[in-house]
Amino acid sequence: MDLPEDGDPLDLDRQVCFPLYAASNLLNRLYRPILAELGLTYPQYLVMLVLWKQTPQTVGSLGDMLYLDSGTLTPLLKRMETTGLISRTRDAGDERRVLIDVTAKGRALRSAAENVPAVLAAGIEIDATSVAQLRDQVRGLVAILHGDSKNADTASS
Amino acid sequence: MDLPEDGDPLDLDRQVCFPLYAASNLLNRLYRPILAELGLTYPQYLVMLVLWKQTPQTVGSLGDMLYLDSGTLTPLLKRMETTGLISRTRDAGDERRVLIDVTAKGRALRSAAENVPAVLAAGIEIDATSVAQLRDQVRGLVAILHGDSKNADTASS
Numbered sequence: 001m002d003l004p005e006d007g008d009p010l011d012l013d014r015q016v017c018f019p020l021y022a023a024s025n026l027l028n029r030l031y032r033p034i035l036a037e038l039g040l041t042y043p044q045y046l047v048m049l050v051l052w053k054q055t056p057q058t059v060g061s062l063g064d065m066l067y068l069d070s071g072t073l074t075p076l077l078k079r080m081e082t083t084g085l086i087s088r089t090r091d092a093g094d095e096r097r098v099l100i101d102v103t104a105k106g107r108a109l110r111s112a113a114e115n116v117p118a119v120l121a122a123g124i125e126i127d128a129t130s131v132a133q134l135r136d137q138v139r140g141l142v143a144i145l146h147g148d149s150k151n152a153d154t155a156s157s
Numbered sequence: 158m159d160l161p162e163d164g165d166p167l168d169l170d171r172q173v174c175f176p177l178y179a180a181s182n183l184l185n186r187l188y189r190p191i192l193a194e195l196g197l198t199y200p201q202y203l204v205m206l207v208l209w210k211q212t213p214q215t216v217g218s219l220g221d222m223l224y225l226d227s228g229t230l231t232p233l234l235k236r237m238e239t240t241g242l243i244s245r246t247r248d249a250g251d252e253r254r255v256l257i258d259v260t261a262k263g264r265a266l267r268s269a270a271e272n273v274p275a276v277l278a279a280g281i282e283i284d285a286t287s288v289a290q291l292r293d294q295v296r297g298l299v300a301i302l303h304g305d306s307k308n309a310d311t312a313s314s
Binding site (some may be wrong): 009017018027031046116121124125133139142146 | 171179188210281
């Protein structure tokens, strides 16, 4: 990626990453009261979305899907085990792997969560086409960053 | 915002906010080793960008610029005071306001930070036009979310 050469490179308005960070913070703030009713934080909600779709998952597969490293994911999963939403068990076939499953309590939460996207969407003054477009573009960036971040991980290990 | 009515609303791939969260996480991971050399986390780097531009700032003005609430910002600023990058002083004219300024140590860090955008950009395989386009679109989303989140704050207080 080339940077334009004029102006101050440290100007906040020129930072590429800052609007993404800001959008992520603001979305988190909008989600907070909605997810609080379910007793979930945003990253916990993402974990549940994956698990409601398919279980069991390994910590590695969850991390790959959510772009979270295990240093972030493991404490998150431990908290969710404590609150009774998920179970963590060693894979009998491979002791290095931890398998994550939803509990009955975690599964029961799904029907309450079905309203979350609609409640959130109702609170945002933006049309669905713009959102879908933006989502796909940010996804493109994620794919590029993910490749780069994997390379960086390899280079540093 | 209207949601399309077909399909599972809880499908991870359909979440609008998830790619933004993922992009923010991945960018944070790319920034981490670069900023670690300066002894800064990403949110601390953003605070320094604002302060290098203009000081003093109130906690409120920093929060407005960085879209962070004071519950997030205050502990962050306290840590930065401890590491000697900034000073926090009560405004003599208005005791409720805390003024944030850079110290000599914080100011000296600026020249080392000037390389950060270029080092980061060199590691990302994306052309500058796509990035600028994406940045402007995400900024549009931020403006919309910011309006909504301010309204939500008002409604809940």
